Amino acid sequence: MNQTRLHAWHIAAGAKMAPFAGYDMPISYPLGSVEEHLVTRRSVGLFDIDHMGQVEVTGPGADAFVSGLVSARVLDMKDNDARYSLLLNERGTVIDDLFVYKIPGAWWIVVNASNRLEDVAWMHEYVRAHTLTNVTIVDRSEETYMIAVQGPRAIELLDLVSDAKISGYPRFTSGRAKVLGVPCLVGRTGYTGEDGVELFFPAESAEKLWTGLLAEGKKRGIEVEAIGLAARDSLRFEAGMPLHGHEINQEIYPLEAGFKWACDFDKEFVGKAALERLAAAGVTRKLIGLEVQGGVPREGYEVQDGTGRTIGKVVAGMFCPTVKKFAANAFVEPGFAKSGTEIKVLIRGKPVTAVVVKRPLYVPAYRR
């Protein structure tokens, strides 16, 4: 199994470890995932997400390549813009979701750990199928380290330890800065719903930057904690963000999961034709949020109507520490997708009353 360079640090910090996407990752630390979630929402959380992948695309044909490959509009992106997109196959279902950074002279595409190899293979296949000769694709994941710094005080902390004014970066842009002396690509993006950044830097500086940020926070009276994957999941869940393998996967169409906005039908992209056919035919299921009064509505649990007929299935569910609710995302028949609709979730053999709710469950006050 793979390990990130901070593996020994996580173990020494008392983290509960488990495999994720082939990496032995920290699921939670002694603080516990509920408190880790709350710390991120009130101050700063640090996330070791080095298992994720980064692909660099260059060449005169790079713009056209990226535009044809991903679902979102990208040709209007200026240098330093960053944008969420989907990577679809010809069937119109989701290979991965990713972040596309336009940086001077290149495209920097950030992909999920679980799909990195498949994504890179897909990109090479696209080049081959279109006989492109002017695009260079390089998987930079091994030499690049990635950590996220998220929370209402994340930018404040970064301004104190960087040689650039990170607070001057608009949301969904990036820039180059030295953070604690380490040269980084700093992206003002994230997967928690909070403000903050994702840092990309040379892998050999991982321990220096990680321990340095924790120490600086302590020194300056800014609460900073290491956050494990369990809290990362509850944070993204409350913020309405998908996790590939749950709300999106290679059997799910973006139109079913509420991602029409990430598809630019004014351009050509892989999967466009399939989605247009689906749009004409109508989707047969929709992604909804639901809440139950008590009990955790977990992945795989059946969703039923009032008569006990199965109308769908939960793809992710948990206790949400900030909104203090037991909630789930589920695919259901379109007729049950309206907010306020009463449905049931089968929790350990018992139908539990549930109600369809709007997503996201939570948006920080400073971003409303």
Place this chain on the structure above:
Amino acid sequence: MNIDKNARYLTSHEWARKDGAKVIVGISDHAQEALGDIVFIELPEIGKTLKKGDTFGVVESVKAASDVYLPMSGKVVAVNEALAGDPALVNKEPYTGGWFLAIEPSNPAEWDTLLTPAAYETEAGKE
């Protein structure tokens, strides 16, 4: 790993403690540590009669739902109402504030079949 020296145990990590004529039941420090953050607890109704070894409830943590087993047979005479609003009490105070329920034991001799604190410590230490 903390042990309550006044309690006795099941290998499945539930504890029982005599309180006058009643027996109080909960889960051990080892169990709460292994479960992680507890977010929901399902307890039986007061008045319910159960046998030793019966599943009397469910503890939901962030990662999984776990059945909890009754150390001694009896009738449920009290449940810890505080757990509904603060399930984390079980993590913080597994032997005191995080108690689950109290029973009137129907077969007091079952107490002798439970693991002593020393025996439980050895058992739990093996995991």
